Amino acid sequence: MSTPETIDEVRALTEADYKFGFVTELDQEIIPKGLNEDVVRLISAKKNEPAWMLDWRLESYAKWLGMQGEDPTWAKISHPPIDFQDIRYYAAPKSEDDGPKSLDEIDPEILATYEKLGIPLKEQEVLSGVAVDAVFDSVSVATTYKAKLAELGVIFCPFSEAVAEHPELVRKYLGAVVPQGDNFYACLNSAVFSDGSFVFIPEGVRCPMELSTYFRINAAETGQFERTLIIAAPGSYVSYLEGCTAPMRDKNQLHAAVVELIALEDAEIKYSTIQNWYPGDAEGVGGIYNFVTKRGACRGRNAKISWTQVETGAAITWKYPSVLLEAEGAVGEFYSVAVTNNYQQADTGTKMIHLAPNTTSTIISKGISAGRSQNTYRGLVRINPKAHNARNYTQCDSLLIGEECGGHTVPYIQVRNRSARVEHEASASKISDDQMFYCQSRGLGAEDAVSLIVNGFCKEVMKQLPMEFAVEAQKLLGISLEGSVG
Amino acid sequence: MTATTTDYATTGDAHLQAFGRLAPGLPGRGIDWLDTLRRDAFQRFKDAGMPHRGLEAWKFTGLNVLAKHAFSPVPEAEAAAEADARSDFGPGEHAAKLVFVDGRFHVGLSRRPTLAKGITISTLAAALTETPGLMEGQFSAANGAAGALWDLNAAFMADGAVVRLDPGAKLDKPISLVFLSSGAKHGAHHVRNLVTLGAGAEAKVIETYGEPSGARAAAFSNAVTDVALGEGATLTHVRVQDLGPSAVHTARAVVKIAKGAHYGSFALAIGAALSRQETDATFTGPDGVARLFGAYLGRRRQHLDHTTRVDHAHPRCRTEELFKGVLDGRAHGVFQGLVRVAPKAIGTDARQKNQALLLSDRASADTKPELEILADDVKCTHGATVSDLDADGLFYLMARGLSEAEARRLLIAGFIGDVIDRFDHGAVARHLTACVARWQDRDEGGFDD
Numbered sequence: 061m062s063t064p065e066t067i068d069e070v071r072a073l074t075e076a077d078y079k080f081g082f083v084t085e086l087d088q089e090i091i092p093k094g095l096n097e098d099v100v101r102l103i104s105a106k107k108n109e110p111a112w113m114l115d116w117r118l119e120s121y122a123k124w125l126g127m128q129g130e131d132p133t134w135a136k137i138s139h140p141p142i143d144f145q146d147i148r149y150y151a152a153p154k155s156e157d158d159g160p161k162s163l164d165e166i167d168p169e170i171l172a173t174y175e176k177l178g179i180p181l182k183e184q185e186v187l188s189g190v191a192v193d194a195v196f197d198s199v200s201v202a203t204t205y206k207a208k209l210a211e212l213g214v215i216f217c218p219f220s221e222a223v224a225e226h227p228e229l230v231r232k233y234l235g236a237v238v239p240q241g242d243n244f245y246a247c248l249n250s251a252v253f254s255d256g257s258f259v260f261i262p263e264g265v266r267c268p269m270e271l272s273t274y275f276r277i278n279a280a281e282t283g284q285f286e287r288t289l290i291i292a293a294p295g296s297y298v299s300y301l302e303g304c305t306a307p308m309r310d311k312n313q314l315h316a317a318v319v320e321l322i323a324l325e326d327a328e329i330k331y332s333t334i335q336n337w338y339p340g341d342a343e344g345v346g347g348i349y350n351f352v353t354k355r356g357a358c359r360g361r362n363a364k365i366s367w368t369q370v371e372t373g374a375a376i377t378w379k380y381p382s383v384l385l386e387a388e389g390a391v392g393e394f395y396s397v398a399v400t401n402n403y404q405q406a407d408t409g410t411k412m413i414h415l416a417p418n419t420t421s422t423i424i425s426k427g428i429s430a431g432r433s434q435n436t437y438r439g440l441v442r443i444n445p446k447a448h449n450a451r452n453y454t455q456c457d458s459l460l461i462g463e464e465c466g467g468h469t470v471p472y473i474q475v476r477n478r479s480a481r482v483e484h485e486a487s488a489s490k491i492s493d494d495q496m497f498y499c500q501s502r503g504l505g506a507e508d509a510v511s512l513i514v515n516g517f518c519k520e521v522m523k524q525l526p527m528e529f530a531v532e533a534q535k536l537l538g539i540s541l542e543g544s545v546g
Numbered sequence: 547m548t549a550t551t552t553d554y555a556t557t558g559d560a561h562l563q564a565f566g567r568l569a570p571g572l573p574g575r576g577i578d579w580l581d582t583l584r585r586d587a588f589q590r591f592k593d594a595g596m597p598h599r600g601l602e603a604w605k606f607t608g609l610n611v612l613a614k615h616a617f618s619p620v621p622e623a624e625a626a627a628e629a630d631a632r633s634d635f636g637p638g639e640h641a642a643k644l645v646f647v648d649g650r651f652h653v654g655l656s657r658r659p660t661l662a663k664g665i666t667i668s669t670l671a672a673a674l675t676e677t678p679g680l681m682e683g684q685f686s687a688a689n690g691a692a693g694a695l696w697d698l699n700a701a702f703m704a705d706g707a708v709v710r711l712d713p714g715a716k717l718d719k720p721i722s723l724v725f726l727s728s729g730a731k732h733g734a735h736h737v738r739n740l741v742t743l744g745a746g747a748e749a750k751v752i753e754t755y756g757e758p759s760g761a762r763a764a765a766f767s768n769a770v771t772d773v774a775l776g777e778g779a780t781l782t783h784v785r786v787q788d789l790g791p792s793a794v795h796t797a798r799a800v801v802k803i804a805k806g807a808h809y810g811s812f813a814l815a816i817g818a819a820l821s822r823q824e825t826d827a828t829f830t831g832p833d834g835v836a837r838l839f840g841a842y843l844g845r846r847r848q849h850l851d852h853t854t855r856v857d858h859a860h861p862r863c864r865t866e867e868l869f870k871g872v873l874d875g876r877a878h879g880v881f882q883g884l885v886r887v888a889p890k891a892i893g894t895d896a897r898q899k900n901q902a903l904l905l906s907d908r909a910s911a912d913t914k915p916e917l918e919i920l921a922d923d924v925k926c927t928h929g930a931t932v933s934d935l936d937a938d939g940l941f942y943l944m945a946r947g948l949s950e951a952e953a954r955r956l957l958i959a960g961f962i963g964d965v966i967d968r969f970d971h972g973a974v975a976r977h978l979t980a981c982v983a984r985w986q987d988r989d990e991g992g993f994d995d
Contacts, residue, residue, distance in 0.1 A: 134602065443932075445907070460922035463889065473913040475932040478904035484915070484930040490922040 094145045097121060100251050103150045107220045107255075110227060120240040120250030131244040135407035136436040136468055137376050139349065147314055149252045149285075208268070214298075215260040216271055219287050222258030229260055233291055237320040237357045237384070245316040245378075246353040253287035253318065261296035261327070270526050272301040286317040292327035294360060299330040301529055315374075317352045325360025325387070330368070332525055334533055337373035339540075344403025344432075347375025354381035355411075358390030358419075366393035367410065368524045370533045372540040375404060380438065382411035385419035385447070392421040395521040397533075399514075399540045400433030400465070409439035409456075409470075414447035414480070425456035426518045429465040430541055436468040443480040450480040458488035459517050461510065461541065511538035557612040557734060557766060558596045561698060564619050571621070572704055574674035579682055587687065587700035594691040603692035606880040606912040607822055607851045611794055617734035617766035619702050620648045635726065635756035635788065637977040641719035642667050647726045649735025649767070650705045655724075664712035664747075667721060670738055673708045680710075684740050686772045686800040695796050699770045703738035706769075709751060713744030713776060720750035720782075720974065727757045727765035727793060739771040743779035743807075750782040750974060755797070757790035757817070764792035764819070771799045775807035777831065782810045784974060786981055789817040791846065798824040803863075805831030812969050813840035813869075814978060815850045816985040822851035822880075829856075829863040829891075839969045840869040841962045841978075843985045844877030844909075851880035858886060862893035870965045871902040872958050873909035883928070884916040891921050898928035903935055903961060905954075955986055 100121045104114040209216050222230050240250040261267050323329045340347025356365035367381040383392030394410035412421035429435035437456045458467030469486045491513050499509035514537055565588050574580040597604040645655035651669040688696035707723045789795055795818045803809050813823045827836045842850040856865045871879040881900040902911040915928040935957055943953035966978045
């Protein structure tokens with residue numbers, strides 16, 4: 061796959077689209093802290109947005125103002141109140157007049173960070189089949205494989221570009237699954253979202269490669285508010301990967317993203333996430349607040365949406381990727397591994413809302429808590445009166461490592477139709493001494509043994525990950541649990 | 547007689563107004579700690595108001611009916627006048643039977659033979675007069691707005707059963723406690739029962755909440771039973787809610803389980819328009835066992851809620867929990883179960899299960915089995931299923947000549963029979979089975995709104 065032609069093609073593309081170059085120092089184009097209507101206008105202006113987009117943002121901002129005091133408090137997480145005026149709402153890598161002639165000209169600091177993440181851009185060129193749209197802070201810096209995708213009519217671009225070039229699609233679908241006023245953080249995002257990815261797969265097209273985006277937070281004290289919108293037209297298929305890490309920072313950073321997925325008739329969207337934001341240090345200082353709204357709607361018959369997530373990072377995770385099963389025969393899936401260590405807090409799960417007949421959903425959740433962390437699965441399965449013969453199977457298991465951590469399960473099951481079959485199973489236990497003894501007597505160190513057992517515990521979820529992620533995810537599990545035993 | 551019923555908009559208002567008027571007549575008046583307890587509870591209720599769906603613990607159960615009608619505490623005189631209630635509620639076989647009508651003890655309907663030494667069966671009103679010293683510290687108190695009804699009970703508790711077994715005392719036959727609503731219009735009664743077992747004591751207590759068939763209007767009964775089990779004590783605690791079709795019932799068992807003690811509970815709900823039975827069990831020492839079982843069978847627009855909370859505060863305790871529901875008509879079943887494992891409560895073994903059958907297109911079920919675990923060396927599981935009656939099972943039985951009605955009846959009896967089987971094999975099981983059969987018999991009338 062990685063022919064010289066492709067590499068050249070990529071290089072050409074990257075250069076062509078490269079609006080924002082870098083010098084060795086990472087200069088940031090930033091605006092002052094705080095949020096008001098002017099800031100919203102400024103963000104919109106900086107991104108050269110059309111009037112309708114600004115209006116939408118302002119409308120959201122007005123709604124958000126009306127929601128003050130409504131930030132969710134029901135999750136099993138605790139943090140000091142967030143001062144929303146102490147956050148910078150926009151930062152873009154500073155633009156230079158002359159962009160780099162090749163990847164060699166890109167700031168080595170950036171390249172080094174990418175290497176740490178395991179996705180050096182250089183390698184990305186060669187890596188076959190993966191198109192990378194790397195969001196560096198708030199503005200996308202590189203998009204690859206665009207031509208190949210364009211041939212098939214697939215649109216895969218930064219959100220800001222979609223606003224400019226595909227306004228009809230954005231206007232039609234933006235907020236169609238997560239309305240502006242859906243919840244406090246989603247509403248904030250609707251007002252100030254920075255950038256993100258936009259994907260449109262035309263009718264009958266099977267996207268030939270895994271679409272991949274890496275989000276990173278780089279500037280200190282910069283809240284990042286991605287907005288992702290994926291639309292799969294009838295009969296299409298797309299697999300989308302999202303991975304994120306953040307460098308060490310002392311002050312908690314807010315990350316409030318919104319992801320909307322729309323699958324039309326017979327379409328399938330597979331959305332995989334590896335979330336590895338900075339979790340804070342071993343004492344619980346610093347780390348990202350990851351308050352994310354992710355929701356997909358199966359809008360056409362037999363549509364399918366599958367969420368797979370591996371959550372190892374962030375000081376606090378508040379995230380419930382959900383599926384609205386709106387049409388007959390729709391399928392929703394949620395596979396999750398959430399690992400918490402030290403002082404991390406995770407309250408994550410899913411919602412499967414069955415609204416139509418013959419819809420099915422599967423939930424497999426594995427929570428691993430170590431150190432002094434708190435890990436909660438919170439999920440809703442709702443079968444509405446019209447969802448005849450709906451089927452749900454839920455399994456959520458917790459693994460506890462160490463006597464100071466917490467593993468919690470809070471499932472809500474609401475059934476309004478007699479023909480539904482809903483099953484829920486959950487368990488919580490620790491790694492047994494027998495398992496450890498078995499591994500260690502065969503020569504594994506304690507940490508390797510834990511890593512092996514944990515990977516086994518998570519296998520059902522890990523096997524759902526695309527190949528590109530599976531390897532990284534397995535390593536991550538081990539790294540995340542370092543220091544939790546012995 | 548019923549002039550008070552329409553003076554207030556809601557039950558909450560009626561109680562707020564009645565406290566000043568009724569408090570002087572409530573038992574134990576003048577005992578300092580009790581006056582304080584009632585006053586504090588009343589104040590908390592006044593501040594918090596009735597529980598509402600905005601509270602997580604009340605998410606699935608709204609108490610609108612208490613706002614629609616003003617249920618007022620029934621004054622003593624009124625209760626006595628209405629006491630021509632039938633008394634065939636409760637198990638036929640018992641060691642003693644205490645009957646309360648509208649929250650007050652009824653001597654005529656009760657049977658209190660002399661029991662073995664070390665076993666005291668009395669009433670709250672009598673015990674507060676005769677042995678107030680023994681009563682201090684025996685009453686549980688609510689914490690937080692979700693417990694407002696518990697507070698309401700503490701403020702207005704007028705009577706109830708007091709069962710005390712000294713260490714080592716044993717009683718084979720069950721003690722039957724029957725609570726009847728006489729039919730005083732929109733009456734509210736708050737009974738408070740105390741069951742205290744000394745170390746190694748063994749007893750069975752069966753509470754039955756019923757309404758004579760001629761009851762004229764809905765009643766609101768709000769009961770609390772405080773259970774304290776000494777080391778190694780064993781209590782079988784059954785609560786049968788078989789109230790009339792417009793009754794509102796809320797009940798709570800607050801249970802303390804000492805080292806090695808064994809608490810077995812069965813909560814059956816087959817009556818009332820709205821019923822919520824809560825069990826709140828705490829292990830106060832290691833190696834205790836809590837077995838919480840229950841069943842709810844509803845039709846029409848019944849709303850039946852079972853909420854349990856088990857606090858594993860000590861090592862090596864075991865919880866086994868199974869609740870099954872059968873919901874027909876437009877009935878709504880709710881199960882909420884929380885198992886909390888405190889830090890250091892190692893060796894905890896907790897299993898929780900809820901299964902509900904929906905028999906009609908308009909029946910619905912909500913379930914929330916919750917685990918909160920703060921220790922690592924534990925084994926905890928929970929499971930929940932909701933489905934229709936097994937079609938294969940129906941086919942099998944009908945292929946063998948049973949009518950559909952007979953087949954359904956058999957399958958439902960078997961489904962619920964499974965919980966009863968796991969709980970008990972003796973007289974208690976027979977009594978529970980009879981109660982379930984009675985519910986099924988009522989079905990033959992075919993009213994299914």
